[in-house]
Amino acid sequence: xxxxxxxxxxxxxxxxxxxxxxxxxxxxxxxxxxxxxxxxxxxxxxxxxxxxxxxxxxxxxxxxxxxxxxxxxxxxxxxxxxxxxxxxxxxxxxxxxxxxxxxxxxxxxxxxxxxxxxxxxxxxxxxxxxxxxxxxxxxxxxxxxxxxxxxxxxxxxxxxxxxxxxxxxxxxxxxxxxxxxxxxxxxxxxxxxxxxxxxxxxxxxxxxxxxxxxxxxxxxxxxxxxxxxxxxxxxxxxxxxxxxxxxxxxxxxxxxxxxxxxxxxxxxxxxxxxxxxxxxxxxxxxxxxxxxxxxxxxxxxxxxxxxxxxxxxxxxxxxxxxxxxxxxxxxxxxxxxxxxxxxxxxxxxxxxxxxxxxxxxxxxxxxxxxxxxxxxxxxxxxxxxxxxxxxxxxxxxxxxxxxxx
Amino acid sequence: xxxxxxxxxxxxxxxxxxxxxxxxxxxxxxxxxxxxxxxxxxxxxxxxxxxxxxxxxxxxxxxxxxxxxxxxxxxxxxxxxxxxxxxxxxxxxxxxxxxxxxxxxxxxxxxxxxxxxxxxxxxxxxxxxxxxxxxxxxxxxxxxxxxxxxxxxxxxxxxxxxxxxxxxxxxxxxxxxxxxxxxxxxxxxxxxxxxxxxxxxxxxxxxxxxxxxxxxxxxxxxxxxxxxxxxxxxxxxxxxxxxxxxxxxxxxxxxxxxxxxxxxxxxxxxxxxxxxxxxxxxxxxxxxxxxxxxxxxxxxxxxxxxxxxxxx
Numbered sequence: 001x002x003x004x005x006x007x008x009x010x011x012x013x014x015x016x017x018x019x020x021x022x023x024x025x026x027x028x029x030x031x032x033x034x035x036x037x038x039x040x041x042x043x044x045x046x047x048x049x050x051x052x053x054x055x056x057x058x059x060x061x062x063x064x065x066x067x068x069x070x071x072x073x074x075x076x077x078x079x080x081x082x083x084x085x086x087x088x089x090x091x092x093x094x095x096x097x098x099x100x101x102x103x104x105x106x107x108x109x110x111x112x113x114x115x116x117x118x119x120x121x122x123x124x125x126x127x128x129x130x131x132x133x134x135x136x137x138x139x140x141x142x143x144x145x146x147x148x149x150x151x152x153x154x155x156x157x158x159x160x161x162x163x164x165x166x167x168x169x170x171x172x173x174x175x176x177x178x179x180x181x182x183x184x185x186x187x188x189x190x191x192x193x194x195x196x197x198x199x200x201x202x203x204x205x206x207x208x209x210x211x212x213x214x215x216x217x218x219x220x221x222x223x224x225x226x227x228x229x230x231x232x233x234x235x236x237x238x239x240x241x242x243x244x245x246x247x248x249x250x251x252x253x254x255x256x257x258x259x260x261x262x263x264x265x266x267x268x269x270x271x272x273x274x275x276x277x278x279x280x281x282x283x284x285x286x287x288x289x290x291x292x293x294x295x296x297x298x299x300x301x302x303x304x305x306x307x308x309x310x311x312x313x314x315x316x317x318x319x320x321x322x323x324x325x326x327x328x329x330x331x332x333x334x335x336x337x338x339x340x341x342x343x344x345x346x347x348x349x350x351x352x353x354x355x356x357x358x359x360x361x362x363x364x365x366x367x368x369x370x371x372x373x374x375x376x377x378x379x380x381x382x383x384x385x386x387x388x389x390x391x392x393x394x395x396x397x398x399x400x401x402x403x404x405x
Numbered sequence: 406x407x408x409x410x411x412x413x414x415x416x417x418x419x420x421x422x423x424x425x426x427x428x429x430x431x432x433x434x435x436x437x438x439x440x441x442x443x444x445x446x447x448x449x450x451x452x453x454x455x456x457x458x459x460x461x462x463x464x465x466x467x468x469x470x471x472x473x474x475x476x477x478x479x480x481x482x483x484x485x486x487x488x489x490x491x492x493x494x495x496x497x498x499x500x501x502x503x504x505x506x507x508x509x510x511x512x513x514x515x516x517x518x519x520x521x522x523x524x525x526x527x528x529x530x531x532x533x534x535x536x537x538x539x540x541x542x543x544x545x546x547x548x549x550x551x552x553x554x555x556x557x558x559x560x561x562x563x564x565x566x567x568x569x570x571x572x573x574x575x576x577x578x579x580x581x582x583x584x585x586x587x588x589x590x591x592x593x594x595x596x597x598x599x600x601x602x603x604x605x606x607x608x609x610x611x612x613x614x615x616x617x618x619x620x621x622x623x624x625x626x627x628x629x630x631x632x633x634x635x636x637x638x639x640x641x642x643x644x645x646x647x648x649x650x651x652x653x654x655x656x657x658x659x660x661x662x663x664x665x666x667x668x669x670x671x672x673x674x675x676x677x678x679x680x681x682x683x684x685x686x687x688x689x690x691x692x693x694x695x696x697x698x699x700x701x702x703x704x705x706x707x708x709x710x711x712x713x714x715x716x717x
Contacts, residue, residue: 135638135639137515137609138512169513170516209508236507236508237674238506238507238508241481270666270671272666282581282582282672283580283671283676284578284580284581284582284635285580285586287664287672287676288661290664291661291662291663294663295701300664303671305671336582336585336586338564338568338585369567391704392702392705
């Protein structure tokens, strides 16, 4: 599950990591007021308890589109403003706009909210990130003295400029390692703060079951020290059950509607660009089926894993989801019934097809226990179903169907 | 003698009274697996199906029955505790079927198992099977009429037993049903399997391809190896390096997910291309460069293994 920048920053703030002061809004009418609040001179005792960053004398603000995607700046999703009127104008321009970044794909993402935050002067930009290092089965902290927008390019061109430290989550991030990283980043002037930040950031990752956490850039600001100017946090879906509060932050508007619909029924769905709908039990088999369709000259419209079980209910829901994609012209069902018997699955398919009122042509390949009985049921159903014995036969049949041969 | 599981395997089922645990215990018993105990906390003292003694803890089960292997059907939220308990109970092998264990829990389990020197297979895999012999005759018309196995086989997991046949092809895979597909193809071309190992679909696993390849290389019954990988991580690449220097038996590989888009998790927690790493293309290139036969078409895995073995 992905978090928005503003949510990630709230979480960072809970762990004592400074971020700029800012407020989220989906309403351009409030932007001017937010700008005034951010920039008016604050008496010391009005310090915002949630954000331990210092009160400031800020005259510039930044309006940032809140979408689950990087590369917003280049796509025009980040605007600097100097007056309440400019803040209002920028917010009005961004809300409802479709941003196309290198990560959103050509369809882009619609902006529903913006974060209006203090614009701070930047002395240096650093990078801090944490992911799971699968090679070592340990989380890894990555740090670089060259943060900012081009970290991916840096990791390609000069991977040696990125410091990497693995640590075991059962223990805290070791103090001596934190000091070493601080030194390698030339942050001796801010050593105490940097060490604490690193230890808190790594603790945040572990305590919240993250799959990715990034502060890019982490800036050095003359007055305020180390400040997280942008943050990205992804949570391990499997850990959400023990973070009910974080689950509330799920933003369905950022998810593909069919993928979201599928997740409600324990189906795993990924939309693709083609016109052949696929339904398979098992992720590896599903990916192979997609691969086979391509090999046969076709284009899969989706990945859909109904799971090892493939109950009638799930099969029906899966069909409904498949046909919601208007590009689908034919369907390929590939089910390997291990424990599940093929006649039961065939029954499930015919029931579901009738329930959904499906008229699209379908190729069904069943394998496993009672496969002959299963094929018989499909044949006698009177439905527009072609049976296939092997996976490649199935792929070739469905590709022929779609190309009208 | 096959790897990991055989006639001498004595299994304790963790989570035996749950719906998955009870269903699959019956399936494993039908296959001929020697299930000697079950564990469900607070249900110790009862007998499962009037046959299998149930205990409160794994240690109690091991002490009472001499169990040496565990299969874990405990739900994800309690799985870490069950795995840690199993690692300290005097077992040699633990097979974790559970899907949905948080990654950071597995990071902890992995370290613990390495420290204790206990082998952990999974999680989120179909398990391990050393097929019985002989095979069913033909599982076509109406399915296998008789699922009687003459013993010698051992199934520790959820795979359908009847598609397997005792033989000399070792199979190791990150998938579930795709493994069954490959196994079935191998059986249909007249070959059989020495042992099939589902290492699981998660990002952090107890045992890697390399670990299993090492075992197959040392196993006198295994003459060829089939490796089924998918997008995400670098386990296939590491295996390729290992195979080049250490494996003399022929290896046939298939990598699923050539058409998977970047950044999307394709079902399995571990099946995601991130930061440009873990694409199927990269894996195929690396495997090919290390002399491994890579099958481009998943429907031709069995056929290719037969060709490779005939060529040897």
